[in-house]
Every structure is written in structure tokens, then in C-alpha cells.
Amino acid sequence: MGAQLRVYRRRIRSVRATAKITRAMELIAASRIVKAQQRVAASTPYAQAITRAVSAVASSSDLEHPLLTKKETATRAAVLLITSDRGLAGAYSSNVLREGESISAHLRETGHEVRPYLVGRKGIGYYRFRQREIAGEWSGFSESPSYVNAKEVADTLIEAFNTPTEDGGVDEIHVVYTQFVSMLTQSPVIQRILPLEVEETTEAPEGGAFPSYEFEPSAEGVLDALLPRYVEARVYNAMLQGAASELAARRRACKSATDNAEELIKTYTRLANAARQAEITQEISEIVGGADALAASGSE
């Protein structure tokens, strides 16, 4: 077999093996998206109810609560980045990291010190490689986060927020995650979760304004217990949206990888066929040429 033909055949085999892997990953991601979307939907009633409750307390009382008030001289901000544990998901993690860079730059310009908190192995790797300081890191659950994971992250953030700034605490918490818009669109978003931006009563809920609530045990007590739950719910929602987005991004990335591999296989098959034909043609012409030469030498 000619050297050229052997090279093409080897190339086709290797591309075909890659295509099998990306095809499998595409199918796995596609089947898991549905579940991830269901989990986003299942967590929505809780998130809505808790948002309603927080808005009701915040607007029906004139409380001064540390989690609600923006400090005048904020000097340190935490940025929580939600990235994936595994690659082959297109630009999913790099989009989040890029948004993270831009908010960090913005915060530094306005005189904040930025403390990064990272979820997902890709983000951790990115920061480690650049030898930056990491304030907190969690990994191993990016595809199917549970509420316990979210609680762990949220508790760390709330604790950092409650620590006085002089002792290394943070004054603001921002989260960067990927919003799952549709199967084809996922967009990275930046949100500030603390201090809370509770919408005041400018817009009344359905059925009129918020009723004046009675609190058990007291408005402060309810808010104290309610706000951490609210932050946890927000972090949990960000993680679930991220998981669904990661799977959608992986499905799309692996689909185009499979398509490209098939395209390559087709091209190389054509080239291999041409090489085989060329080889046969060459052999025939060599035989014919040889026979001619023999005939010519015999007739002399």
C-alpha cells in the first residue's frame, strides 16, 4: 500500500473514533438537559414565594438590616463565578470567566478589592494557572447541583458578608452565572445578591398592595431567618440555570464537533479513494511500460 493512502486511512480511523466520543457526549447532554430544565422549573415556586415574602417584609417595615443596607464605603467585594467541572462545552466557562473579569475590573476601578469565589473545576483551573488568590472554591456538582451544595456556598458568602470589613469581610456579593434562555441561547449574566435589591412597593403584587403582615416572632426575627434562605435560593437558582446552560452548551459544541468530524471523514475518504486510484493507475502503467519494454527488447 502506498504511503499516502496509509496516512489517509489512519487519519480517517482517528477522526471516526473522535466522532464516536463527541456523538455520545452530545446524546448524553441532550438527554440530561430535560431533567436540568425540570429542576429549574421545580425550584421556581420556592424562589417566587420567598421573593414575595422578602419583598413583603422589606416594604412593610422600616427596618435597618445589615443585609439590606448598602454600605457607604464599600471596599471589598466578593464575586461568585459559576463555571463547569468539565470541558467540551464550547464557550460556556470562558464566557462566565470573561464576564467575571469585566465585573472585577469595574469593581477595582471603583475602589473595591475583589475576592473571587469559584464553583466548578474550570474556573478554579483558570485562577490557579494565573496564580491568583482564591477566596473559596467548590467543585464536583456543576451538572446536577443539589440544594445542599448551594447552601454550603451561600453560607460561606453570608458569613464573609457578616464579617466586619476590617477583619477581611466583604461588603458586596456579586454572582456571575449563565442564564438558560432556550436550548440555543444561554447568556452570561451578572447579578448583585447582597446587599439585596428588594423591589420596593412601587409595583403592587397581583390583587392589590402588600397587606400589613403580623410577624412571628418579630419583623427583625423573620427577616434574620428569611434573608439567608433568600440568598441560598438565589445561589441555588443560579447553579441550576448554570447546569442547564452547561448541558445545552455541551450538546451544541459536541454536535458541531460531530458534524465537523463527519465532514472530515468525507473529505479524507475522497482523498483516500483518489490516492488508491492513482496507485492502481500507476501500477497499470508500470506493468504496461514493463511489458512494452520486454516486447521491444524481445523483438530486437
Place this chain on the structure above:
Amino acid sequence: MPLTVELVSAERKVWTGEAGFVVARTLDGELGILPGHVPTLGVLAEGFTVRVSGGDAGEGIEAAVHGGFLSVSDDYVAILAEVAELSNEIDVGRARAALDRANASNDEETPGNGSAAARARARLAAAGQQV
């Protein structure tokens, strides 16, 4: 006019329907809610159950609720919890094992007062077991 009750945990909607009476335990004590109750927001005490009866709930359903809230307005009752389990979903054996474990690990400081023990007790109580 009956109450509309929603029992939601962070991960899913546990139960929803119409009911006549809801009993829960807030930090201040036992709270019973009938239709027409004044708007209330309460923090639920750890280690107790929520009981819903009448209407769709029939004879009554009981749920173990951990880290929860209760919000009442216009005959709409929302019970929010980090974790909520209906009585028929609770594995009694596991809950009892968890209680024993919590008791054993808490012996030195506060026997049986840790939150793990409270949770296990709530689950057993919801499942109708003696603690």
C-alpha cells in the same frame, strides 16, 4: 371559603390544594390557621411538623419541615422549607437511625438537642411514630 395551601421545598412543590385548617409551630408557639386569618409571616420552629386538614387534604396530611417559613395572606397559605417531607415519604427506619446517631454524637454537650436530632424527631413525629 377554604384555604389555598402550598407546601414548597427548595427543590420541588411538595403538596398543593385546598384545606380547612393548618396547624404549624412557629418560634412563638403553636399557630392554627383557619380561613380569614390575619396576614402573617412566621418562622417555623425546628423539629416540629405541619398539619393540614380538611378539603383536598381529607383526613389530614402531616409533613416534617426543616428550616421553614409560613406566610398567610388572603386565605392563601404558603409553607416554605429547605426540606419538606410528607409523612408517607418518610423512611421510619432511617429517621430512627438518624436520631440514634444524633443522640450518640451529642451526648457530651446537649443530649438530643442538636438540629440533626430535631430533624429526626420531626420526621418520626410526622410518620406517626413515638419518639
